[in-house]
Amino acid sequence: MKIAIASGKGGTGKTTVAVNLALALGNAQLLDCDVEEPNCNLFLGFNLKKEEDVNxxxxxxxxxxxxxxxxxxxxxxxxxxxxxxxxxxxxxxxxxxxxxxxxxxxxxxxxxxxxxIGILEKGTSERFNIELLQGTLNIGEPMASPVIRQLKAHIDESTVAIIDSPPGTACPVIASVAEMDYCVLVTEPTPFGLNDLILAVDVVRQLDILFGVVINRHGLGDGRVEEYCQSEGVPILMKIPYDRKIAILYSKGIPFIEQMPVWKESFRGMYEDICKHVSCKGDF
Amino acid sequence: MKICVTASNSGFGAPVDPHFGRCGYFMFVDPGSMEFESIENRQVSASGGAGVQAAQQVIGKGIDVLITGSVGPNAFSLLLSEGVEIKAFSAGSVLEAIEAYRAGTLETIGAANSAGKSGV
The missing domain is CATH 3.30.70.20 (Alpha-Beta Plaits)
Incomplete structure (x- = not known):
């Protein structure tokens, strides 16, 4: 199972969702495809070892x-x-x-x-039961997509691969999301979040990839993201509240499921929903 | 002698276009006879490398001087290698730019002065 975590708007919580989902599942691969600024490891602290150059x-x-x-x-x-x-x-x-x-x-x-133009690194740790693969584009290089494609060639099809995509809707996002089984679009309930969600939905629909939405910082803003999802028939997979405790853990670089175990179950439940969605090819 | 002025439109009255690679028109002017030729820039909406194309185009016309507002790094290295003199002028018409050049009041652009776009 290959799941991309993407968003139109930056800073909505892709990395938060990707890291916490991978940790909640365990035995998973987490691929940091945001190669211009890979940041999953801020929450994991793995020792990274260089695997190869991207030429x-x-x-x-x-x-x-x-x-x-x-x-x-x-x-x-x-x-x-x-x-x-x-x-x-x-x-x-x-x-x-x-x-x-x-x-x-x-x-x-x-x-x-x-x-x-960049490098690929791999990290594991005693503490967490997942494998991290990270791509880093050299500073000043304009083309992220070749690094992302080479990173994705390391996906182990026998396990669950979670891809942390770059933000936006341009080439690096397409390179990240292409050929995934499912795409989770993370957004926030603000006018910016809605605007960029609509753009991202347009992209994943054209790529013909099944998708659902996670609303992060729920409670902020207004209800227009939910209204949009309802009117478009887009499933809302999870709502993560605008919560002080989650924000504090984030600021300390701690994946919040580590200290809020009820969320571990929520992420596992979301994964099950995604599997159902994929196995019925969208009849959710 | 041949001067190229980047312009938003065709003709001496047209405003100088400050962007070299993505300007609307190239005005090629002989400052002695004031004969001119204007050519539309097909690179206005190129996804990348507009400056490279624009530089090849104006170099191919055998110009000695380029008058524009800003030049990116790729175009600059091409123009430099061919010894084209680059002069700064961005507010005014093509005619005013030519007159200012003749009066010797234009400053030389000695280094790329636009970040350019490297074409993703």
Whole structure:
């Protein structure tokens, strides 16, 4: 079972839900796919060990063979190659690594070189019975998706994998949520929360992934998120109250189910609901 | 001599567009004869690398001077490698920009002065 925890708006509680859900279930993999700012380990304190580099391929031009025909620059949709009157100039950070320039070069003057854009790390601990896999994009690198895809290749299909997605609705979110069995959209009952929830719902519907909503900081704001979910037939899986004790535990980096065991049952119940939802393919 | 001015529209009366890569039009002007050619910038809504394309386009026209408001790092390195002089002007018309250049009152843009966008 592969479950992505996503949201349109940032700061709604994705990491809180992902970490607490993984811990409540145990024997699970937690994948921190928010590779621009991975933060699950703030709540776990695992010792992380580097697993591997994430490389993308970028072109390298043999200026001896290049005739400055410009076909590569013309082909590149990302403008990573510029043809000047007397030379080519490459912009590796614009390159998406598609390899098209190598194919269109009539002189075989372009080869592909590897460039590291991030790393994958793995962490386990005596204290918690889960495995953490974390991707980190190097500072200044623009493309998060290759790191996320390589991280997801480590999913163990025989266990439960919980994915902590980046916020928003752009490419890194699609890379995180794609091919999951289920997506939990975390929101808060505020006008911002509702606006960005609607955008996120649009994305998961287009990806054809089953989904439900967790309302965090319930009690804050108004009832419009719930009204929206009802009118759209979106299941509300859980409501986490706007509660001082939860906030204090969060501020200390403690997953709240550790000290509020009743919530461990709630998260397990939510997982069972998700399994039912998945097994009846949405007839919930 | 050929000068390129980034403009929001075509013509000498058009306001200078301060964004190089995503400007509306490139106005190529010969300051001696005041003959001009204006070309629409197809990169206005490019998802990334607009500055790279724009720089290739204006370099391909053989310009000596670029007058604009801001240039990103990728475009700047291209223009620098071709020895194009980059001058700052952002409030006024294309004609006013050319006159200010002739009067020698425009400051040189000596480094990329826009963060640019690296194209995700």
């Amino acid at each position: 993308i391929t970028v072109p390298e031009v043999d200026s001896g063979k290049c005739t400055l025909c410009g076909k590569c620059a013309e082909f590149c949709q990302y403008n990573a190659i510029a043809k000047l009157p007397r030379s080519l100039m490459l912009f590796p950070k614009l390159c998406h690594g598609c390899g098209g320039c190598v194919l269109v070069c009539p002189e075989n003057a372009i080869i592909e070189e590897k460039r590291s």
